[in-house]
Amino acid sequence: MKGQRPILPPRWATRFLYWYCRPELVEDLDGDLAEYFDRNCGTKGPRRAKFIYVLDVVKFCRPYTIRKPKPLHPLIHWLMLGNYIKTSSRNLVRNKLFSAINISGLAISMTVGLLLIGVLSDILSYDQFHKNYHRIYRVVSEYEFLKKKDMSLMATTSTKAGQLIRNEFATPEAVAIIRRNFDGDVTYNNKTLPLDGFWANQDLFKVFSFELAKGNPETALRDAFSVVLTESAAKKLFGDDEALGKSITYNNDKSYTVTGILKDIPKFSHIHFEMLGSLPTREVLYKDSKDEMKWDNIWSTWVYLLLPEGTDPNSLQPELVKLSEREDPTVENTHIGLQLQALGDIMISPDMNNQIGDVMGVSSLWIFGSLAFVVILSASFNYTNLSIARSLRRTREVGIRKVVGALRSQVRNQFIVEAVLISCCALLIALVLYVIVKPVFLSFNPDLQALYQLDLSPKNLGLFIAFALLLGIVTGFFPALFFSKVNTIDVLKDGATFRLSRKLTARKVLIVFQYCISIILITSTAIVYQQYRHYIAFDLGFSTENIINVPLQGNKADLLKKDIEELPEVVDVSQSQMVTSIGNYWISRVKSPEHPEDSAGVAYNVVDEKYLPLHNHQLLAGRNFQARTGKFEESEVIVNVEVLKRFQVAGGDPQKAIDQVLKIDGKEVRIIGVMKDFSYGRANDKASDRTIMFRYNNEGLDELNIKVASTDLLATRNKLEAIWKKHDSVHPYEGKFYSEQLELAFAELKAAIKIAGVLAFLAITIASMGLLGMVVFTTETRLKEVSIRKVMGASVHGLLFLLGKGFLSLLGIATLISLPLTILFFEQVAFPELSNHAPLSITDMLLGVGVVLVIALAMILSQTFKAAQTNPAEVLKNE
């Protein structure tokens, strides 16, 4: 037997026995089992013996062997809680610097967390006021033309699909159909108001819980030419008069009867409107329109289904597929696929076009969420780092506690309580910061203002407190684990020799991580800002300088134009249907007569004869439009070279393309000019998509383009506004400088930069505070060494280098990791998605890194310099 290892029963089973069994019984039981095990080993072999052992351990699990919970324990915990809080608060006060760093770092990061919680809780409370919230689904469409699928889904579908589902499907209890474009001027008793709204059918009130203050929800939207107003809209139009049953005029055309007054739409509704026109009206108005009920007219109608309780929305999918198969042949080369989307998914839906209102979008949620998480993580690291760094002092306290009889779990609890205490202090500061930061955050982007309230409601407060407790527990977890494992004898024998080196690498990794995050955030912000500047100043291919675009809002252009032209500073005025390069697209189907089966959408703008020279559009060949008067048949078009290439006109040669013919929406028109390329949609559009044309018209153009030459642009603006007021008392003046509009087109990017910038700033602050804490700690512990070195004749800069070099190398490592990561991300992931981007500028990135490093260096130098300057006699005289 000698030298042979004895066969032992499985360790885990023994541990399990010790875990569940009463302490007074366990030794005997364990011995018995061991005896049996030995016996079985001899007779039945070790494997079977082990099996029997495990079986017996389980069998011993009987009521009389199982450990009873001790009634004393919780009481002790409660009693000790007071003690924990007392020692923790003493500790907080004793180490003012560390406490300040911990609390303020946590408070700052917590503010970000609170904003995130506020945003999430706002988003999740959207549409909750609908009684049938869980049973409402929206029909969304995917569009496929010539087997080419659109990248993203449409939140809209066709009116036809809505009507067919409503009439033919058995499952839905009600089908609400909402169509856009019931917005315009409403007149009652010579009082005119512009109002926003939709067309909707009578099922709207069955599906949604929009409450009618007056009127019958069954019939309010049933008949043609009925309109439902919200209370505030009715108040604006009718004042205190009774509105129900009155007749109002819409867009100076038809008159509608008010059949219902709606309570105002709650803020947290994804649909907002001031009035609803009855959908049957459209059946009268657009009886002869071919487009109205076309299967592929999927851009203007939202359809919502109310499914019976407990219906699986997927069970409708086969029916929807069948509907698509049946209706696809009614349109050429097109496939429309239909899907259902739950009401609760709308606010955080994946990127979808044609939303009915503003939505958060799942990608921005993820980005914001992960950035917030990183910042909070960074602050927690500070806490972990600093607590473990200070552990030299605290370990003795822990040692004494253990000697007196504290259990490991009690030490753990103590440090978790301490962390929770700190995070509660941080919460108080964070709440104040939250109130201050909230309006700033919301003003980053008008969309944010529209979407969120971020109220300090009781529900949110509860969430905040829960968040603070959770954060406390999480941040306190590692220090607690560390302290509870402290070996009592080691600590008390000689505190000074207690070695911390084991934990040192982990702490270095944490510092490097924090600095990586800071550098990545700040360089990314710098890069995105550079892109923004690049797009704002992008050479669009035409001139936008000193041009003011004024939407006519239904006014007659001629009179207004005449008045404006009289202003001395106005150089010229042109008209167009829309403003290009700010994110709008008007698209028509174009064919070449030579290839009749091949058609494609071409972006266009309808302009007058002055538009091209006013905007400095360059013609490569041919001529500009000529002014025409009266009614005329469209016969001329100006295209860019991409159009020639796309339709293989004259081999792409501008000179030869003149007088060639194209078919636009079925009408034959002659190419009279070929222009230089320009950015039609936005500066970041792909060049290959740029098939553009100009069409001519002398009426129905909604924008005035006013070119001014003035030194005092503000005064000119005011003069224009005065003229506008003279002509239109109903609508506010909405003229904007072209440059302003270009910036607005990138408002999202601007908001993103602001948010990223703030987060980068926070990350740097937190990392710097953490670094400061570490430097203070290191220099304090090495003060004696420094003094002795000084006595021996070390120079101040030598000492600076000695103390600082460790941190410098950490910063160096962080830079070396994060810079390539950032460059890789932008070159490989972000830029391929982005056309016309500016090249990565290394100087901008280095500037970002430089800022971070200079702050860090200032932290290090200030402390090390202090240490190097101390009088060695002061330090050493106590020895």
Next chain:
Amino acid sequence: MKGTNLGEFEELVLLTVAALIDDAYSVAICDELERHSKRPVKLGAVHAVLNRLEDKGLLKSKLGEATNVRGGKRKRFYTVTVPGKTALVKARELREDLWNRIPSFALKAIAS
């Protein structure tokens, strides 16, 4: 209270403890029972009964010295208490009483 009434298995265990005198610990009791009754006796069952008898005050126990068998774990030795002895005697008297009331002829048939 169930008091001092003994179940059949309880009585057997109690008797075995009394019989083993100074060496009455769980495994030994188990082996002894198995040897005499010729039926498999489970350690868990013996433990449970020992525990119950101790609760009833019929047995008392103390831990022995640690040895290098059993993984160095101490044995728990049981001894019968005075109430335990009384209970055994009572059970035996009850039985003898009943035996004595049986007329001798009645058992003859069974015995032969």
